[in-house]
Amino acid sequence: MSHQMHPDEDVQDNLLNWNDRAVVHANGGYGDLDAFVKDSSALSPATMRDLEVLKSHLPEHSIKGLRLLHLQCHIGTDTLSWWCLGARNVYGLVFLPLRWIMPGNYLNK
Structure with a gap:
């Protein structure tokens, strides 16, 4: 059986999935966010894994x-880690307004 593409529904499902992740991750499901705020040199584990994969392709x-x-920046820690x-x-x-609120809370700290 083949999966029929329904772009509007698929995009909406993806957006809702990331919105749910942002809520979970901002409430402790993505590591110690307070430690990330306190240590300006802290790096997210996801960014460290991505860097290992990308290293051989980077100058x-x-x-x-x-x-x-950084696409799908949902709480800001990975984007800040790259910086x-x-x-x-x-x-x-x-992509969703909810995610604009959470990174700002951490950036303001």
Whole structure:
């Protein structure tokens, strides 16, 4: 049986999934967010895993000085981690208003 694509429904399902993740992750389901706020050099585990995968494809195996667009930035910790690793002009793109609120709370700290 083949899956019929329903772009509007599929996009909506994806957005709702990420919105649910943002709520869970911002409430402790993504590690110690308070420690992340207290330590400006803290790096998210997800970013560290991604960096290991990407290293061999990066100039000098580093993100330093590169521009970066982080898609599905749901609570901001990964986007901030890329900046801490030396990326410049780092942008995190979110799709639902709820996610705009949570990263701001951490950024303001």
